[in-house]
Amino acid sequence: MEWKNEMTGLLKIIYPVIQAPMLGVTTPEMVAAVAERGGLGSLPVGGLSPDRTRELIQKTKSITGKPFAVNLFVNEVPEYSREDAEAMQDFLEKFSAENQLVFERQSLDTLRFYNYREQVEVLIAENIPVISFTFGIPDEETMAAFRQRDISLVGTATSVKEAVLLEKAGVDAVVAQGIEAGGHRGSFLDDEPLPQVSTFVLVPEMVSRISKPVIAAGGIKSGVTIKAAFQLGAKAVQVGTAFIASNESLAFPSYKTALQKAQVTDSAVTRAYSGRWARGLRNQFMDALEESGLNIPPYPIQNILTTGLRQKAQQADRKEFTNLWAGQASAGAESRPSAEIFDRLIAETAALHIV
Ligand SMILES: Cc1cc2nc3c(=O)[nH]c(=O)nc-3n(C[C@H](O)[C@H](O)[C@H](O)COP(=O)(O)O)c2cc1C
Incomplete structure (x- = not known):
């Protein structure tokens, strides 16, 4: 299995496998464990105060020197x-x-309420290399501030329409979040019915409509599901629920x-x-x-x-x-170190010989 692709290059990681940001579950220890194994760990800070945001980032940096993503909620009140x-x-x-x-x-x-704009300064001061976000698109000023500093930007979409808007706004990659995904829907077109599209349908549709790489999220927990996502055209996968029972989880x-x-x-x-x-x-x-x-x-x-x-x-x-x-x-989510869960995902995928 050749793991190297545009996402490993963009995110400076070995495997295009992302530990999903999960507010209330993900800890700095979980992020660091995945980063150390060559994946992308994502630290969720959605809705947190600037001080708490800084504290969590610094805690993560104190455990790993590897790059990791920080995840924002970009809703308005x-x-x-x-x-x-x-x-x-x-x-x-x-x-x-x-x-x-x-x-x-x-x-x-x-x-x-804390708005994401209050966190921007901290993220910039801390030199965060990858920022992912959900619930919308940051305003133009914020997008420009991030882009000016060469920060890689990852948006979340639950429909092709949202993905097109994110691409237009200048993101580097889009998470295609299927309806099977755990946690909040990233949907942000408030005047439309909630998109309820499965990962299997959403990924190839999105791949055919946008030019930026697509990250599959929702229902991915094993080698076969990772392989299937890549077959559908995804350039990375984002795995959440499979880490909830891990040793480093707050659950x-x-x-x-x-x-x-x-x-x-x-x-x-x-x-x-x-x-x-x-x-x-x-x-x-x-x-x-x-x-x-x-x-x-x-x-x-x-x-x-x-x-x-x-x-x-x-x-x-x-x-x-x-x-x-x-x-x-969620069935069978393992109670073991996040590093071992991550290693299992990689080993299972590598062992598959599907053409
Ligand atoms: C407990 C939990 C918390 C989550 N919190 C966030 C979050 O803070 N930010 C975000 O972008 N997505 C969040 N999500 C969604 C995940 O990033 C991801 O899209 C989802 O877990 C993928 O599907 P899966 O759970 O089937 O692996 C959360 C998901 C879960 C299960």
Whole structure:
């Protein structure tokens, strides 16, 4: 298997295999482990404060001297209905009391959101070589600042239309995120229905429509799936769910176990936890909120309103009450060091002799 291609050249890596950024799961240790093995580790900092962003980058740099990507959320904060947000807090309060969880109501006047523009300076000062992003396209000024410094830029698309817009905006590569992918959908054309296209369909369509390299994401967990993505025209793959149960992951014990045992039908795409569509294992909170019929405030409002509840559930290892982001192909995710998971992916792919 010849691994060297335009993506290994662009990203200065040995294998065009990317450990997906997974906010809440990925640690500097996971990023460093994959970087040390010759892949691209991705450090997620979406929505974090500039100080926390710097701290995580410096922590990663203290473990590895290899290049790694930093991943941003490039959404804007939308208008929202305070009435819906208060009704949501009423629901969360009642739901928490019924399930022996403590809920702290928040004042809508003091909700604090960090925008990606606040992180740009840190990324530039830290000389980050690769920046990937999701939920949209950075504004022109930010794109120009990154490009001026020769930073490689990777956007996320869930449809061909989004990929074309990203290419026009000047990215170097596009992640084709299929509907089977775990976590948030990167979709950003708000006036259109949510794209629900599988990786297998999306990758070749995108490859035929844009000239920049396409990175396949969603459902990739083994040698055969990596090989299939390359056969479809992808120049790299991005693997998320297969690293969630790894030793370096922040995932709590019952989340890891549920993911490893899940059937392909056990996850769903929901707005319940964050206000943005995301794929996770179905659980009690998701069902209860969807059955309530309440209007769910948009991201990041809902995300902030549910943060306290989710943190407490995670600390108590109660998987029914927090987001269990996972892709459809989560079964068998391994509990072992990320470096070994990465090595397995490479070895399995190399051992295949498919023409
Ligand atoms: C727990 C979790 C968190 C995620 N967080 C992010 C993130 O912070 N930024 C991002 O661009 N994508 C995020 N994603 C999406 C992944 O980058 C990637 O597209 C997806 O995991 C690929 O599909 P797979 O899960 O089937 O491997 C997340 C996915 C998961 C499972």
